[in-house]
Amino acid sequence: MNQVQKLLIIGFVWPEPNSSAAGGRMMELISLFKAQGFSITFASPAQNSDYMVDLQEYEVEKIAIELNNSSFDVIIKELNPGVVLFDRFMMEEQFGWRVAENCPDALRLLDTEDLHCLRLARQKAFKENRSFKTTDLFVEEVAKREIASILRCDLSLMISEFEVELLESTFKIEKALLYYLPFLLEPIVVAEIDKLPFFEKRKDFVFIGNFLHEPNWNAVQYLKETIWPLIKMRLPETVLNIYGAYPSQKVLQLHNKKEGFLIMGRTIDAKEVVKEARVVLAPLRFGAGIKGKLLEAMQCGTPSVTTTIGSESMHGDLSWNGNITDDVVDFADVAVQLYQDKTIWLQAQQNGLKIINQRYVKYLFENNFRTKIEFLCANLKEHRLRNFMGAMLQHHTLKSTKYMSRWIEEKNK
Structure with a gap:
């Protein structure tokens, strides 16, 4: 050519x-x-x-x-x-x-x-x-x-x-x-995995997504009204940090420090934010394509909990880097389990790295x-x-x- x-x-x-x-x-x-x-x-x-x-x-x-x-x-x-x-x-x-x-x-x-x-x-x-x-x-x-x-x-x-x-x-x-x-994406090698923050150094949950995208706004509402209260009841010390570009006034109004539901707005470096979190939550109820936020979680070695729509077409026959569920109570249960159990968390992290290296390089x-x-x-x-x-x-x-x-x-x- x-x-x-x-x-x-x-x-x-x-x-x-x-x-x-x-x-x-x-x-x-x-x-x-x-x-x-x-x-x-x-x-x-x-x-x-x-x-x-x-x-x-x-x-x-x-x-x-x-x-x-x-x-x-x-x-x-x-x-x-x-x-x-x-x-x-x-x-x-x-x-x-x-x-x-x-x-x-x-x-x-x-x-x-x-x-x-x-x-x-x-x-x-x-x-x-x-x-x-x-x-x-x-x-x-x-x-x-x-x-x-x-x-x-x-x-x-x-x-x-x-x-x-x-x-x-x-x-x-x-x-x-x-x-x-x-x-x-670039492949992830062992040396890079070793540089990622380890389980004990990470804390809290995170959601990240552009708010001009309706599925993201809907997922944040779902977290606020239904899922997060179930998680917060069992993990009272944790917070959920919500990041995303172009948050509207209705998004900002969801911020509630007492409930540990924090609207953080735009971040300069999304990967740094995701690396600091222990678990990514992405309860997407509609949408299409494949989800950049969930691939980003895998790149950062951060397990995620998402829905069937969230994980659609992303992992082939490979195990997910966390859990996939459309049931509200189950979503909260597996999020808490991932957050608390280091063995399960580490396996989920490995699953994510395998998905990147076998499907997106x-x-x-x-x-x-x-x-x-x-x-x-x-x-x-x-x-x-x-x-x-x-x-x-x-x-x-x-x-x-x-x-x-x-x-x-x-x-x-």
């Missing part, structure tokens, strides 16, 4: 690796493409934030772009990328037709992050106090948009094996359009991914010929979305 191959990433937001797993994921993808010799430009219509990463430090060009504005056409023509990566389906909806029109030979990739339609359908089922069924996805408006986006792209990067299977079985998406690429994926990208770039015409549904959607989208966007642009003038 040409060493000056250009990659354009169209970001939903500017990457904030210290604020969310999505930000960390984006930096991993940038690193992966850098290693392949790509020259990378990152463009986004989002506002700058105080916590965004300095892309220049990673030798990534940063460009601000606008929605519904033909100035993007000029930018992409001049850049002429060989590969375009859309960060979430919303960016493909907005800019995909412009990419197809101005750079028809560019390989179009979609990083789904997680399946938004799955997360929203599960959230709706939860709010309606009923069990989620896969048929719920068929009436979810976002599913129609997201699946159309997946079909229009040449390849979608999937973070969860469960979601790959769901797309293939429920939506009949061709295998050739999906690519499993989870979080990409970067070198397990980088060469295959490089080969896949090279193959698609070399055989793009043939690849697209086999994706008739995608070509049909691209044809109609180019017409409808294009004229809607042009109308909005004229209206904005």
Whole structure:
């Protein structure tokens, strides 16, 4: 592959690796493409934030772009990328037709992050106090948009094996359009394990998660109202530290020192916070994808208690680094047991390290991914010929979305 191959990433937001797993994921993808010799430009219509990463430090060009504005056409023509990566389906909806029109030979990739339609359908089922069924996805408006986006792209990067299977079985998406690429981590060696704080040096429980993400806010409410009182009754000296970026006023109001329920807000270094804790609590009741907070716990040697949704697609056939349960009383019981029993705690820690080293180490994926990208770039015409549904959607989208966007642009003038 040409060493000056250009990659354009169209970001939903500017990457904030210290604020969310999505930000960390984006930096991993940038690193992966850098290693392949790509020259990378990152463009986004989002506002700058105080916590965004300095892309220049990673030798990534940063460009601000606008929605519904033909100035993007000029930018992409001049850049002429060989590969375009859309960060979430919303960016493909907005800019995909412009990419197809101005750079028809560019390989179009979609990083789904997680399946938004799955997360929203599960959230709706939860709010309606009923069990989620896969048929719920068929009436979810976002599913129609997201699946159309997946079909229009040449390849979608999937973070969860469960979601790959769901797309293939429920939506009949061709295998050739999906690519499993989870979080990409460095291996953990024995010397690093020995440097981690040991059982006796750790104390208290921790929850960590970006509060702009509804499943995290719901989990914190669940902890406050139901789970934490059961744990606190048996471990009166402990506290639960709640960390996360962008806490709203309703989150901050949950802070209660007397109950040992402490809203700590954003942390500069999430790993340091998790390393100091003895157990991570993550009672997620809906959601999708794989959970960065739980992988982070494993990297820090901190056992966790989570739900079936929390652990979904994360550990394969390997034992969890703690416990998985959807029962409230059981959740509190196993959390207390993990907190008090050093033998069980150490075994849980080892389980987590094994999960990282066998399922998420970067070198397990980088060469295959490089080969896949090279193959698609070399055989793009043939690849697209086999994706008739995608070509049909691209044809109609180019017409409808294009004229809607042009109308909005004229209206904005």
